[in-house]
Structures are given as structure tokens and as C-alpha cells.
Amino acid sequence: MPDHDLVIRGGTVIDGTGRAPIDADVAIKNGKIAQVGTVTGTGTEEIDARGKLVTPGFVDIHTHYDAQAVWDPHLAPSAQHGVTTVVMGNCGVGFAPCKPADRDRLIELMEGVEDIPGAIMNEGLKWEWESFGEYLDALDRRPRDIDICALLPHAAVRVFVMGERALALENANQGDIAQMREIAREAMKAGAFGFSTSRTISHKTLKGDHTPTMKAQEEELTGIAMGMKDAGSGMMEIVSEWAPDPDAEFAMVRRITEASGRPTVFTLNQRHARPEVWRDLLRHADKAAADGVPIRPVFGPRATGALLGLSGSQNPFSGTRTYQTIADLPLAERVARMRDPEIKAKILSEDPKEFNKFPLFDRLRWDLMFRFGNPPIYEPKAADSFAAIAAREGRTPEEVTYDALLESDGTDFIYTTISSYAYGDLRMAEQLLGNRNCIMGLGDGGAHVAFILDAGFQTWMLTHWGRDLGKFSTQELIRRVTSDTAEAAGLHDRGILRAGMKADVNVIDWDRLGSGKPYIAHDLPAGGKRLLQDVYGYEATIVSGQVTYREGIATGALPGKLVRGPQAGG
8 A cells, every 4th residue: 555645756856945956755645745855655646756846836925816716716827837825815906895786896996907807707706705704715615726815805895894985085984994903803813814905096997996995094004904913813915106205105004014013015016107116115125124024025027017919908009999990800800900001090090098998008108018929028128119110110109019919910919018127127126036025926817817927927937037047046936936925925834845744846847847928718707818828847736735737737636725814834
């Protein structure tokens, strides 16, 4: 009779702590790691990992699977990229708590903020809950291929408590704050990992309404944080405009963190219009960490980039009057119409923002648009922007962009950097990767489904910054997406390959690791579309001792669970 459920033989083990690799076997039994070393016993299943890396499963603390986790047992694209645990409910948006009368409001907000079409959510969400605890119960009833953790979204709490006053951005009164504090306490006790909030003007409904949390006062935020203190668990996740005074805004965040004693993580990116503010925020975060105040920035290992195309949800001309008349035609017919010189002239003469209310559309610039390429180019050169090409060729940037949209019969994408690329390179990401107080994240898995595909940040970071450039050691990059992110979320039972820890594991062919050109799949509820990509080099991804993916393809195993609250170490 076999001694173990699974034995991974002869791999190069990178244990997630940052220590140097070792050659070892890994034995798994009953969903836990039983041994790392020379395993003499046999396994019911064995994987030959000679010449391969064996790492912990990846933990992603910034995702938006709040809707997808309700209907889909396969949390792609994250699960295809070696991710075995996600934290969702970021940026203050989500679906609980929610009164029946407010369901459409929360859907509209998620549609605008995270670019998930309302038709998809209306079809996929079954609304079996009102309280946050009931939402967790609904999630708990469904098997899936990875573990999920949920944050309490501030927008949902605010609408639940204040109704129309929340949507009007009114200040919460003392009664409102007391009720929010109790909701937060109850949510943490039910298994929430913290609460999230948004204070950025980029987060709007498609109608142009700001997120209900944008102007929430310090007293309100402190009250919710004190609800976490009452429960003795939870972190605050915040995305902010950091305006008009970033120093004052950060000082407020620090006061809330100190008052509640709960840790805080915040989105750190670089706005092209304010390219140096991130340095001030990093300095403040480093100072807080040195003072023992747990405030950590979350950043991306490359620019946040949008994919614009005729097959996706957005393109640079999708808001023009003439394009709107052909927008619903099949792709081939649309391309044929757009090649008509008369149609082209009309579209190029019209305002591309007239009918496009998508909140991020205002950030699009011709000098930050590039051909995406195959394999994809995530660090494009300024000389290759459509504005630069137009200047060289004596054309307008709009005309160059229009012609690029029609290449390959309209199936190619245009890559445009939305944030963290103001220098025209990735020096900001490189600096943050070298700062141990910063957390790698912001892949937004489950959101911007046909506009952004950054959920493969882990794969790209490992290959670009590690294997290809050699800027950081493999063990340090693995630490960043395993024990570091797990610890930040309070998941002390995973992220390290050690006896007693949860058996979430990746077996990686380092030389082949990578991902292909993004493509559109029509596999969401109501026939909705999303961006996906083929993934290579993950020979096996293992969740709780079961192989869930081989070479990026789901095996059908669904050992993933809802994780309720912080977990003690194994």
C-alpha cells in the first residue's frame, strides 16, 4: 500500500522562503506536505520532477473574482498561471451585504469599475444572500479549482446602510458609522479577510457616477477599521487618488492603521499626469514600516496595460458616432466596413469620447499606444508609439492607430499603458521589486475581462525579471508570490514547502515557462467574452494535494475551498 497520496520526485525545490534551491523530493498526504527531502516511501501518484522547479502554489491578494466565483468552478485566468489561492473583493466593490432592491446598483458599479458587463453578472449571479456571511455561505457551497478569500467591500456596506445617501456621496452620521462597524465585525467573524475601499475618481459606473466610497470621511473609515479590531482580525485594502495632498491622505491612512491596530495595504502605481507621487508614497510606507506600523504598497511587475481591439470590449474609436452604427456587426463585416474610405474618414473626424463613458477611457493617449506583437511586447519603446510613427510618416496618430486596428483582419490588439509607464520603461517596477515592504500584485484577475489581461503577472515576472534578465534571483521572485503574499493576507498555512503546510504546489519547466498571445473566448454567462491566453511550463499545479492543472489545462479536480479568515501556520 502506498505511503503517500502524491510524491514529487527529484525536483529543484524552491521552498518560498527565499532560501537557495535544494534537490529534494516532496511527499504529500491528506492535503498536507508530509516530507521534503529524500522520500523513501511510495506515492499513489508520482511526478518525475527531475530538471524542473518545485515551488509553493502562488497566492494573489488582489483579484476580483467576486462574481465569477459564484458561477464558475474554474477561476481562470489566475488558476492557469500557478495561482492556488486568491483574495477577492478589492477596491471597495463587491456584492455583499446587499438588500434585494440594491442589486442592480452593485452590478452597475462593478460593471463600471471592473469592466464586467452587466448582462454577464445578471445571468451568473443567483443572489442567495443578503448579509456578507450569507454570501460566504453561498461561496462555500460551490467547489472550485483554487482557494478563495474574500474582503468586505466598502461600497456594498455603504449602500446597505445609507441607501441613496451613499450614492449621493453624503457623509455618514454616527448611527451609520456604528452600523458599519458592526457589519465589519460580523463579517470578520464570518470569515472575511478585511475590508476594501476606493477613493479614486477612476472608479465610476458607466453612467459616470462616482463610487459611493470616494469621499468617505476619516471617521467613517476608522469606524469600519475598528470593527475589524473588535473582531481581532482583518486588513484594510485601499486604492486612492492621493489628491489633492498625498502627504495628508497617507497621514490619514496611517492614523486609521494605528488606531485600529490592523494592517493596511494600498495600491501603488504611477499616474502619467503625476509621475513622481509614487516616490512620496513609497517613502511614507517605508517610514511607517520602520516605525512598526504595518502599511504595505501593492504594485505590478510591469505597467498596467489595456488591450484595445475590434474583438475586445474597447477600441480607440468605439465611442465615435459612426463606429456605434456598426459596433454590433460580426468582426469580418465590421472590418470590411471600416476599410471603406468614406467610413474611415467619418470615424477619424468624430469625437471618440462622445458615446464612450468607460471610466478608464480618458487615460488613453496616442503616444502610449503600440502594436502589441506576438510574442507580446510589455516594454515598448517610445519610438514605436503610434504618435511617434505618425510624426515620422507625416500622418496623424489617429490614422496610424486606425490602420493598425485593421491589421490581421482586426484580430490583433493595440497595447496601451494606463499606469506605471511614465518613464517609458519599467524602472519603477524594478525599484519596487527590490523593496521588501512592497507586495507584488494588481493583476486584477476576474475583472476588466475583455480589456485587460494582467492576471498572469506571476508568470511574466518570473520569466522577465528572473529567467530572461536575471535582475532578481529565482528564489526571491518565488518568495514574492508565495510566502510574502500569503503572510500579508494572514495565510500562515501555505506559501512555504515545509512539512505540515498546505499542499499547494507548482511543478515548473523553467525553460519553457511563458504565456501566449491573448485571445477572446466567448465562455461567460449570457455569451459574454473575455481575454485568455495559453500558458506553458506549468507541468502540474496542485491544490490540497490534488493536481488541478497540467500545462495550463484543467484536470477537472475541484479541491478548492472558501477560506474563512486568517489561518495558523502548519
